[in-house]
Amino acid sequence: MVELILDQFTEAIRQAIARQRPVRIRGSGSKDFYGGAPQGEVLDTTAYRGIIDYAPEELVITARAGTSLVEIEAALAANGQMLPFEPPHFGPRATLGGCVAAGLSGPRRASLGAVRDFVLGVQIMDGNADQLRFGGQVMKNVAGYDVSRLMAGSLGTLGLILDVSLKVLPRPKAEATVQFECDEAQALQKMNRWAGEPLPISATCYHDQVLTLRLSGAETAVQAAQAKLGGQALAAGEDFWRGIREQSANFFRGNAPLWRLSVPSTAALDLPGKCLIEWSGALRWVFTEAEAGVIRAAAEQVHGQGTMFRGTAKPQSVFHPLPKPLMDVHRRMKRAFDPHGIFNLGRMYSDF
Amino acid sequence: MLLSLAKFSRILHLDPLARTARVQPGVRNLAISEAAAPHHLYYAPDPSSQIICSIGGNVAENSGGVHCLKYGLTVNNILALRVVTIEGEILEIGATALDSAGYDLLALMTGSEGMLGVITEVTVKLLAKPERAQVLMAGFDDIEKAGAAVAAIISAGIIPAGLEMMDKLAIQAAEDFVHAGYPLEAAAILLCELDGTNEEVSEEIKRVHDILQSSGSTSLRTASDDAERLKLWAGRKAAFPAVGRLAPDYYCMDGTIPRKRLAEVLARIRDFSQHYGLRVANVFHAGDGNLHPLILYDANKPGEMARAEAFGAKILELSVEVGGTITGEHGVGVEKIDQMCVQFQPKELTLFHALKAAWDEQGLLNPGKAVPTLHRCAEYGAMHVHQGQVRFPGIPRF
Numbered sequence: 102m103v104e105l106i107l108d109q110f111t112e113a114i115r116q117a118i119a120r121q122r123p124v125r126i127r128g129s130g131s132k133d134f135y136g137g138a139p140q141g142e143v144l145d146t147t148a149y150r151g152i153i154d155y156a157p158e159e160l161v162i163t164a165r166a167g168t169s170l171v172e173i174e175a176a177l178a179a180n181g182q183m184l185p186f187e188p189p190h191f192g193p194r195a196t197l198g199g200c201v202a203a204g205l206s207g208p209r210r211a212s213l214g215a216v217r218d219f220v221l222g223v224q225i226m227d228g229n230a231d232q233l234r235f236g237g238q239v240m241k242n243v244a245g246y247d248v249s250r251l252m253a254g255s256l257g258t259l260g261l262i263l264d265v266s267l268k269v270l271p272r273p274k275a276e277a278t279v280q281f282e283c284d285e286a287q288a289l290q291k292m293n294r295w296a297g298e299p300l301p302i303s304a305t306c307y308h309d310q311v312l313t314l315r316l317s318g319a320e321t322a323v324q325a326a327q328a329k330l331g332g333q334a335l336a337a338g339e340d341f342w343r344g345i346r347e348q349s350a351n352f353f354r355g356n357a358p359l360w361r362l363s364v365p366s367t368a369a370l371d372l373p374g375k376c377l378i379e380w381s382g383a384l385r386w387v388f389t390e391a392e393a394g395v396i397r398a399a400a401e402q403v404h405g406q407g408t409m410f411r412g413t414a415k416p417q418s419v420f421h422p423l424p425k426p427l428m429d430v431h432r433r434m435k436r437a438f439d440p441h442g443i444f445n446l447g448r449m450y451s452d453f
Numbered sequence: 454m455l456l457s458l459a460k461f462s463r464i465l466h467l468d469p470l471a472r473t474a475r476v477q478p479g480v481r482n483l484a485i486s487e488a489a490a491p492h493h494l495y496y497a498p499d500p501s502s503q504i505i506c507s508i509g510g511n512v513a514e515n516s517g518g519v520h521c522l523k524y525g526l527t528v529n530n531i532l533a534l535r536v537v538t539i540e541g542e543i544l545e546i547g548a549t550a551l552d553s554a555g556y557d558l559l560a561l562m563t564g565s566e567g568m569l570g571v572i573t574e575v576t577v578k579l580l581a582k583p584e585r586a587q588v589l590m591a592g593f594d595d596i597e598k599a600g601a602a603v604a605a606i607i608s609a610g611i612i613p614a615g616l617e618m619m620d621k622l623a624i625q626a627a628e629d630f631v632h633a634g635y636p637l638e639a640a641a642i643l644l645c646e647l648d649g650t651n652e653e654v655s656e657e658i659k660r661v662h663d664i665l666q667s668s669g670s671t672s673l674r675t676a677s678d679d680a681e682r683l684k685l686w687a688g689r690k691a692a693f694p695a696v697g698r699l700a701p702d703y704y705c706m707d708g709t710i711p712r713k714r715l716a717e718v719l720a721r722i723r724d725f726s727q728h729y730g731l732r733v734a735n736v737f738h739a740g741d742g743n744l745h746p747l748i749l750y751d752a753n754k755p756g757e758m759a760r761a762e763a764f765g766a767k768i769l770e771l772s773v774e775v776g777g778t779i780t781g782e783h784g785v786g787v788e789k790i791d792q793m794c795v796q797f798q799p800k801e802l803t804l805f806h807a808l809k810a811a812w813d814e815q816g817l818l819n820p821g822k823a824v825p826t827l828h829r830c831a832e833y834g835a836m837h838v839h840q841g842q843v844r845f846p847g848i849p850r851f
Contacts, residue, residue: 156711157608158604158605158607158608159712160607161711210551215551215552217557218528231800233798233804234798235801237776237778238711238776239709239777239778239781240742240743241526241778241781241782242777243564243778243781244778244779244780244789244793245785245793245796245805245823246561246564246565246568246805246808246824247515247560247561248561248804250557251556251557251561254557255556255557259556271607272610293470293471293472296472296581297469297472297492297581298493298581299581299584299649300581301649301650318649318650318653319649320656321655322649322653324652325650325651363551365471365473365548365550367470383551383552384551384552404548406548406553420554421554422554423554423555424545426543426544430544430558430811431555431556433811433812434556434808436811437808437811438804438807
């Protein structure tokens with residue numbers, strides 16, 4: 102069965118090469134909105150699904166790309182574990198392959214790490230329809246170039262991800278959410294100062310004069326931190342963080358283009374529009390009608406960069422343009438993986 | 454031509470509020486933590502050579518250390534690199550922001566052994582120093598029980614800051630050298646360090662103590678103060694030089710294996726040891742499966758060095774066979790280049806070469822390292838097929 106699906110993938114890629122027509126790799130389509138407009142014939146990964154191996158005591162799970170995040174998270178939860186990077190799903194059937202290809206991480210990113218930090222190994226099908234395996238199911242591995250982590254966030258432009266091994270972690274025994282009233286400058290100061298103290302902070306969010314923190318760890322540790330920091334406890338903490346992660350919270354309701362700015366955590370950013378801050382200040386969501394050039398100039402001024410995350414009228418480049426020497430390296434790397442240029446054309450930058 | 458970066462030894466900027474440090478590649482690993490210490494911050498990866506190893510080398514090898522199960526490797530603790538390409542272009546890779554545009558070149562560059570570019574600046578993440586750290590030591594009469602204890606700790610939802618195992622020969626060598634107070638009769642010891650907030654550590658120490666007790670440990674000790682903690686660690690940190698006192702030379706291996714295969718792997722290493730007539734001491738980063746067998750030999754005795762190398766190669770091939778890797782943190786270089794042929798298929802090696810060419814078309818940076826040519830692999834394969842005709846026919850091969 103599995104072999105049959107792989108044969109279909111191989112055939113689709115060979116056909117694409119022969120006809121010189123791009124292939125659009127797609128799981129459930131939960132992230133169709135993200136990146137440049139998808140082109141080409143759909144290569145559906147959802148049939149290639151299933152958890153291949155999961156050893157809780159090894160902290161490693163391996164699953165096929167079409168496996169739903171819901172299934173993976175349920176298997177982990179049954180063993181008191183979780184995906185440490187708390188990925189957004191953006192849809193009920195979001196797949197592991199899409200999660201890794203998009204490389205988007207959730208609220209826990211600033212404390213535990215991003216998707217790429219937990220990718221241990223991958224099997225891919227490259228642009229010659231060859232199956233290649235990199236990394237493995239072990240925590241430490243420096244044999245060969247780290248192609249596995251390179252897949253995270255590559256938006257399927259380098260190859261078709263077949264399966265992925267991820268490092269997982271235990272779920273915290275206890276969590277609590279607390280809120281403080283303050284202005285943006287105070288919030289940035291507090292988030293950064295607290296991140297430099299031995300406090301069990303696992304997520305931060307600031308919007309509309311309210312700073313929200315999540316504390317995670319042993320019950321007594323969470324209680325002690327709560328006592329030390331004060332603030333107002335928020336009973337529906339889990340819902341709050343889900344709303345931020347899945348962008349179902351009120352803030353994210355809007356028609357203006359939504360920009361995702363990645364900036365140094367202490368940076369003061371001055372842009373028109375409404376803003377929500379995460380990751381101790383390193384992630385800023387901004388709804389703004391300002392020109393892409395204006396937004397990117399503001400981000401660059403503080404050594405950051407900006408992605409047009411959601412919006413109907415997309416700018417020429419959804420992702421922050423790269424300096425020429427860096428772009429040249431990207432193009433050459435793309436050719437190394439996908440010499441015929443068939444995978445997810447235009448999804449990341451105009452020509453790949 | 455040798456390109457030395459030893460003089461790039463300045464810490465350029467340390468931002469305590471943003472918790473980052475921008476340093477030149479020749480800065481020593483420990484010097485970063487020392488500079489951050491007044492702000493109660495530190496740089497997490499701590500390879501045992503941290504007094505002398507440079508951060509540039511750490512990036513090139515993706516170095517780990519005893520704390521990497523909880524705090525990650527170099528790749529998880531750096532934010533940005535300035536890289537000079539062979540064409541003389543300066544690339545800024547990554548960012549002090551957490552995400553950057555394009556491919557994750559920061560990950561690609563980490564562990565690439567200087568094959569893709571020359572690193573001239575590294576920006577690292579600094580972490581808050583844990584409020585408290587405490588260590589437990591347990592002795593076992595059977596290495597399998599020690600392995601099961603490790604699995605039990607992790608299954609209980611505890612991620613220790615450090616989780617190290619040593620076998621009998623390593624224990625004896627270390628005890629003889631630094632008198633750390635290790636149980637000499639034990640077949641294996643486990644050192645388990647917990648860190649975090651005061652409350653967190655109190656709770657976890659109790660739970661780990663219970664787990665170790667019910668895992669059949671023959672001795673169990675919790676360090677009551679920092680002096681005792683450091684003493685218990687001193688034996689582990691001095692394990693390599695301690696083993697070095699047992700024989701004129703030792704050959705350190707670096708395979709990583711799935712932890713559940715530990716007992717089987719150690720049994721087979723014992724068989725190899727008998728077969729090659731060389732002793733071996735095992736030091737194990739038990740939390741993350743990184744095994745360092747130290748093969749004892751005497752280079753002055755004809756044939757011993759070749760035997761040690763053959764023994765080491767068998768261990769690495771065994772690591773791959775059980776689902777692991779030939780190198781967890783020491784890198785491939787030239788020494789392990791033949792074992793790359795065991796771990797990777799020709800098509801994967803071909804992609805590595807294509808990636809290399811995307812950065813360094815003429816192959817001028819560190820030529821001959823990290824990735825073997827397919828031709829070399831073909832020859833290496835042939836060596837095993839025609840056993841009677843290899844260079845050292847007297848060496849047993851199996």
